Amino acid sequence: xxxxxxxxxxxxxxxxxxxxxxxxxxxxxxxxxxxxxxxxxxxxxxxxxxxxxxxxxxxxxxxxxxxxxxxxxxxxxxxxxxxxxxxxxxxxxxxxxxxxxxxxxxxxxxxxxxxxxxxxxxxxxxxxxxxxxxxxxxxxxxxxxxxxxxxxxxxxxxxxxxxxxxxxxxxxxxxxxxxxxxxxxxxxxxxxxxxxxxxxxxxxxxxxxxxxxxxxxxxxxxxxxxxxxxxxxxxxxxxxxxxxxxxxxxxxxxxxxxxxxxxxxxxxxxxxxxxxxxxxxxxxxxxxxxxxxxxxxxxxxxxxxxxxxxxxxxxxxxxxxxxxxxxxxxxxxxxxxxxxxxxxxxxxxxxxxxxxxxxxxxxxxxxxxxxxxxxxxxxxxxxxxxxxxxxxxxxxxxxxxxxxxxxxxxxxxxxxxxxxxxxxxxxxxxxxxxxxxxxxxxxxxxxxxxxxxxxxxxxxxxxxxxxxxxxxxxxxxxxxxxxxxxxxxxxxxxxxxxxxxxxxxxxxxxxxxxxxxxxxxxxxxxxxxxxxxxxxxxxxxxxxxxxxxxxxxxxxxxxxxxxxxxxxxxxxxxxxxxxxxxxxxxxxxxxxxxxxxxxxxxxxxxxxxxxxxxxxxxxxxxxxxxxxxxxxxxxxxxxxxxxxxxxxxxxxxxxxxxxxxxxxxxxxxxxxxxxxxxxxxxxxxxxxxx
Numbered sequence: 089x090x091x092x093x094x095x096x097x098x099x100x101x102x103x104x105x106x107x108x109x110x111x112x113x114x115x116x117x118x119x120x121x122x123x124x125x126x127x128x129x130x131x132x133x134x135x136x137x138x139x140x141x142x143x144x145x146x147x148x149x150x151x152x153x154x155x156x157x158x159x160x161x162x163x164x165x166x167x168x169x170x171x172x173x174x175x176x177x178x179x180x181x182x183x184x185x186x187x188x189x190x191x192x193x194x195x196x197x198x199x200x201x202x203x204x205x206x207x208x209x210x211x212x213x214x215x216x217x218x219x220x221x222x223x224x225x226x227x228x229x230x231x232x233x234x235x236x237x238x239x240x241x242x243x244x245x246x247x248x249x250x251x252x253x254x255x256x257x258x259x260x261x262x263x264x265x266x267x268x269x270x271x272x273x274x275x276x277x278x279x280x281x282x283x284x285x286x287x288x289x290x291x292x293x294x295x296x297x298x299x300x301x302x303x304x305x306x307x308x309x310x311x312x313x314x315x316x317x318x319x320x321x322x323x324x325x326x327x328x329x330x331x332x333x334x335x336x337x338x339x340x341x342x343x344x345x346x347x348x349x350x351x352x353x354x355x356x357x358x359x360x361x362x363x364x365x366x367x368x369x370x371x372x373x374x375x376x377x378x379x380x381x382x383x384x385x386x387x388x389x390x391x392x393x394x395x396x397x398x399x400x401x402x403x404x405x406x407x408x409x410x411x412x413x414x415x416x417x418x419x420x421x422x423x424x425x426x427x428x429x430x431x432x433x434x435x436x437x438x439x440x441x442x443x444x445x446x447x448x449x450x451x452x453x454x455x456x457x458x459x460x461x462x463x464x465x466x467x468x469x470x471x472x473x474x475x476x477x478x479x480x481x482x483x484x485x486x487x488x489x490x491x492x493x494x495x496x497x498x499x500x501x502x503x504x505x506x507x508x509x510x511x512x513x514x515x516x517x518x519x520x521x522x523x524x525x526x527x528x529x530x531x532x533x534x535x536x537x538x539x540x541x542x543x544x545x546x547x548x549x550x551x552x553x554x555x556x557x558x559x560x561x562x563x564x565x566x567x568x569x570x571x572x573x574x575x576x577x578x579x580x581x582x583x584x585x586x587x588x589x590x591x592x593x594x595x596x597x598x599x600x601x602x603x604x605x606x607x608x609x610x611x612x613x614x615x616x617x618x619x620x621x622x623x624x625x626x627x628x629x630x631x632x633x634x635x636x637x638x639x640x641x642x643x644x645x646x647x648x649x650x651x652x653x654x655x656x657x658x659x660x661x662x663x664x665x666x667x668x669x670x671x672x673x674x675x676x677x678x679x680x681x682x683x684x685x686x687x688x689x690x691x692x693x694x695x696x697x698x699x700x701x702x703x704x705x706x707x708x709x710x711x712x713x714x715x716x717x718x719x720x721x722x723x724x725x726x727x728x729x730x731x732x733x734x735x736x737x738x739x740x741x742x743x744x745x746x747x748x749x750x751x752x753x754x755x756x757x758x759x760x761x762x763x764x765x766x767x768x769x770x771x772x773x774x775x776x777x778x
Contacts, residue, residue: 129226140545155771212306224563246281265289358474407467413460674758
């Protein structure tokens, strides 16, 4: 007799785990959409119910069922996240709690500077971990200065059962692709694992005259011994856009015109972005004693990219566009490392779990920035193609090197076992950067700064299924960089310090998880003036808000995922007090995301499930003076999933429609740009486990 596999996981309280970060991914919570545990920086892997922060850990299977093609697609499930780039754009930058999180600041397996800086590969990712709020203490410096939080991408590992999975995809209008996912384990006790993912897609998107070529591969090796664990990940990515969508500005004082048909492409033929990148990273852990572990990681990445497109601004109520060609080639080489140890010990009746880690990051970023001729178009009747010879890509002469270093120590103190945990830590951080003119290569700025930032948190469990928490964190960030369409493109601003105070509660009801967070974030405010086109730090922004998240399976055959975010973002300390008290651009007061998935009755269609998702975003201001705004919007998505077996081959078919009603809307604003929404998009996939 062969018995079904029995899996036992802990969902309640307990001392904070001393677990490492190499091995099989953490178990999924009830419903199979989010993971119970996730990486919490130097603290290692911890249950979401044992940390004084808000973190959502999305699984790869959920992403596949929804037809996700990018990290931004996966993050569409998070109510605290909104896109800050148009759909099918060349970057996955998002807003988290009303603050920009640049895709250059996404982490890979806990390290910055590894994943693709524009569109990270998701085919080789098992978990998409999203921590809300400043996390520089936990992960070290974000290379591009983001303080909104961390998106940490956890790579796939080979499982105990051999895997050979082939997936074919199709997206309207005519984009098809194939992915191969192979996993095997070898040796005594299956100690050595190999996981290979290769992918390719090409074709036209739902937006006029736009096509995307996307190809690459990732390889993940891991070894799990009695006391020693090791992993090695490497990847290659080639991404090419023709007529990529881009954000649009608008002159001051103009009412924002109605959103155009979202299938219209304002970018003409001749505009393009090309990027090529590769990475490799190794991580090791060694248990020197039953309760003490040494760990280290080292990796790097290289990227070469070219951007050629007109940056448009709306100049009148008719939607006329005036723009100038942007030519921005750059190369980037990054090295990143961390080393430290974790351990546990007792002092009387008090339990300690400590971590000490040092981090280092260096970046060499030669680039060029130039403007081409003016281009005239219209929001509703755009220019079909660029004039011949309208742009000449400049020679790379400027550089933007940076070195970031940090040393952190943290102690999780369990005063009453299973009831009261205190987290206290301190991190010393230092930054050195230089910025050179993109034309003359002359040194523009050269500065160094260091600061000591604290972390304090408490988790109290009055009941095994209830966690009450509070935390305070500070973080030093690299100063932001002016975007390529700014008059001072490439200008680097001094490092900044951000703070966050968060309190809340988390309920683990076994089959249903609920989290509630109250927070206050203070950080320098960046904005690009639409008249002068100068980007700069124009004051300080305070975002106060409430996050509510729900996940799990409240009843058999039903899964819930999503929540609501209430935000009040205000500008303070602006130049001359001109905008003090105004609502911060791009910060809507209400954001709601809720997905419900229901299994169809077995007598109708066994193995099938229907899913519906609603995404709502309240109206938000475009400008700091609060005279221009975009209306609120509600988007509906539908999905059908069907699992079946043909000739002993398990298969999974999915069909998803985003923006079912075909709503034309602006998705967001912020940083002086209008972001168009997602057009009605059909996605089909078929997966076979051979």
